[in-house]
Amino acid sequence: MLTNEQILLFLHNDSWFVPSKSENKEIVTDSDGNKIEVSKSYYHRISDNCKIQIRVSNHGTYMNTWVKHRYDPTLSLQNLSVVFSNRPIEYKKVTEPQQIENEDGSISTVYTYFVVEQYVYKLDNLSIKDFKRVINQIKRLDETTVFTDPLKKKANKKASRNPITPNDIEDKPIPSTNNPVHPRQTIVRDNPNNEVDAKGNILPNESLLHTNKIVLKESQLRSIIREVIHKMFHSI
Known part of the structure; x- marks a missing residue:
């Protein structure tokens, strides 16, 4: 049985992932018995032009975090959030508006529309081998591939999957017409019950x-x- 402490220590010690800058940390015990402070969320980005953004964590997705990142989530082939937890997972769709400079030098306040694919695995159902299988699947991603659940054929281990779109500060859905996104994101949004490959084919x-x-x-x-x-x- 996998534990929350195991996954956080693994991610903390894996230099492939970049820990969140959030001050909201968790105290865990390392292999030497020392109490250490670790992040709850870890990130990686595939390619400089933002083909895939990856987040692995022990809690649900906060859409505003994706807006605050330096890389534009509208350009991504896949915005991927993988969660390992035993707790009921909640996600926060509210996002803050962003200020952009117009050609005439004026400033406009706009909301960004995009799609995040959240996969949630229940810790109690996984072994460390299952966890590493998911992580290895993530690490094999490149500019031409997307994440699909490697445990989907195992009914008790597979992730629950949910495409998430953002809301504005009043918690109202941001229209998809606000801005263009990578075409695959639209297909993902329109097919919540099916995974979608990198070419936009519904699996x-x-x-x-x-x-x-x-x-x-x-x-x-x-x-x-x-x-x-x-x-x-x-x-x-």
């Missing part, structure tokens, strides 16, 4: 496939029973 839902297989078997069974009953009556 089959493993849960639905499993359900369809069960229905097919039941249908076959009913057909066999009807045939047996039919033969019984005609043989009398």
